Amino acid sequence: MSSFEKYLKVKKDFIDRNLKRYFSKRGNYSEKLYEAMYYSISAGGKRLRPIIFLSVTEELAERSMIKKLLPAALSIEMIHTYSLIHDDLPSMDNDDLRRGKLTLHKKYDETVAILAGDALFSYAVEVFLQTGVDERYLVQGLRYLIKAAGMDGMVVGQFVDTKSQLFKQDEKTLKFIHTKKTAELIKVSFALPAILLGCDKKKIKEIEKLGLHSGLLFQIVDDILDYTTPSQILGKTAGKDEKQNKLTYVSFYGLEKAKKFAKEESKKALKLTKKIGFKKGNVESIIELFLTRIN
């Protein structure tokens, strides 16, 4: 195991452990709802978003700040999970498998999946508000997070992706979907620590740019993996995008050109880590992982 692989494992375990704390058993009436939420939260996610958040935090602040900013990192993972639960629903992407396990509406039913998603989103805000920074930065940070998660961010991305018949299937739409549906929340994972720590605007903008390139890189590789990897390894139904005639980098540009785009985005991101002055190497390793990951 390389030292970076070890780093990822330590961070993932740390996040898993802390997420679990937030879903310890509750009162009689809400127990089953928490159980459903935790089923999805604990269903084998790689925790890339909170790991990004923590590795950027380590570049910008003292070690002691990790604990204070942790609720914000966990809330991003909760928002990500809520979006997966709703995206998997029959009236959306209609997926039975996610991360190698049954999706929530398959494990329970649609009622539970819709409400667990709603609950997870509101809980994400509750948990975010436990972040240990000055209220001024807390409000600024929440504005930033919610904008990326809402109807000018993640939700409109999913909307345009699912209701494809309403939109011209061109390059602009492809870029819009990928940016909104995936890249923006990854951007937030990079830039939110800088906002919560009160960094200057210029630095926030640069980290934001780094986040957007990394997010696009992530989604392009996702498109490539959906096309090239068997379901068993992918942990979700592979080739689904193709079957559903989804607009992806592979369907629009072909496999080779998609790979080229991914490489370009990774180069831009890596260049920015140098410009920003990140020194520990973990952020760079995450970007390299985004390019080379197999599932």
Added chain:
Amino acid sequence: MSSFEKYLKVKKDFIDRNLKRYFSKRGNYSEKLYEAMYYSISAGGKRLRPIIFLSVTEELAERSMIKKLLPAALSIEMIHTYSLIHDDLPSMDNDDLRRGKLTLHKKYDETVAILAGDALFSYAVEVFLQTGVDERYLVQGLRYLIKAAGMDGMVVGQFVDTKSQLFKQDEKTLKFIHTKKTAELIKVSFALPAILLGCDKKKIKEIEKLGLHSGLLFQIVDDILDYTTPSQILGKTAGKDEKQNKLTYVSFYGLEKAKKFAKEESKKALKLTKKIGFKKGNVESIIELFLTRIN
């Protein structure tokens, strides 16, 4: 038109006008999503929650504060509407009519309804954060609002109501559902202005109690109306609770006892308005309206 009816109309128009401002046309990709959200937001709601919020604000602060607190009032209405959209879905209460118009998934489809609900919830948080008070109170107020809207509030209420087979159909469960599903957000409409204005804890607690009694009153009368009023006047499918074997005050206690409970809650609420020292009469008139409304 009585002066209170005039008061309600002026307030409702003010809220409608300001809600409209928040849903003015957007970019190409999000236009249809905004359109769907606004369809539900503008579908004839009585705006009781923001009217409560504004009438309590008028009791506690200078007139100039109305404008500053308005985004919080609107965000409560958005959260209320988001919950109606999701509650009406086929896998939930499966309702075709709401406020005399087609429900959102009937007007569009389930995909649009789920996403418009999600978008409305995140937008509610965005709009709430525009409230013009000190960040300390803003954070405190949002914690309060989100707790009532989330999985220890409104969502768990809907969960227990919809998944009734999982829970003992007794008095405790009936009270739990009504408190969580309806009363808590009405409680917030009463108490949130006090929190945002930095009132002392004792006053907040009293207003909260007033809100809970009013909220229970509202839901008991809702049960009675569902049982006694034809769909055409009710603006939604009447007798639905009965058909779905829902636990209501009427199904559990019978009509006469339910009416008695409603009267008791209204008395408790009215007594509290005196204790708190509300002077303008509008809060009292709202409570009386809750008891006497026909739809």
